Amino acid sequence: MPTFLKEERLKSRKQIENLVKQGEIIYSPPLKLIWQKKETTYKNKHREIKVAFSVPKRRFKKAVDRNRIKRILREAYRHEKSVLWEKNCSGKSLLLLFVYVGNKIISYKEASEKMKEIIRQISLKDKKNDNKPNE
Numbered sequence: 001m002p003t004f005l006k007e008e009r010l011k012s013r014k015q016i017e018n019l020v021k022q023g024e025i026i027y028s029p030p031l032k033l034i035w036q037k038k039e040t041t042y043k044n045k046h047r048e049i050k051v052a053f054s055v056p057k058r059r060f061k062k063a064v065d066r067n068r069i070k071r072i073l074r075e076a077y078r079h080e081k082s083v084l085w086e087k088n089c090s091g092k093s094l095l096l097l098f099v100y101v102g103n104k105i106i107s108y109k110e111a112s113e114k115m116k117e118i119i120r121q122i123s124l125k126d127k128k129n130d131n132k133p134n135e
């Protein structure tokens with residue numbers, strides 16, 4: 001059974017700010033994904049995927065609601081991340097930031113469907129970028 005380990009969480013404020021400024025956006029309502037492919041660092045010679053989840057306080061005033069949505073999104077990601085690992089064969093690291101932009105609390109079923117769709121879009125865009133010749 002796949003797990004969501006502490007090492008897989010994107011926590012660095014600097015990395016998140018950089019990701020928001022320079023990352024590509026995939027929009028699939030009610031989710032928005034900001035993602036970026038990076039070269040692996042000298043410390044981490046292996047590929048890695050780091051993920052963060054965000055629910056704006058402006059849309060959901062109660063922390064209970066924000067936490068519930070993040071919990072649902074994490075669970076949906078946890079079930080789909082093996083597909084993402086299989087598709088990320090290029091040896092580079094992926095940084096992912098899922099932002100919930102809906103106005104109501106999402107069901108797990110809907111979150112799972114959206115997560116599958118977004119991961120499919122990442123793999124399609126990733127293949128297009130890998131097939132481009134280096135200039």
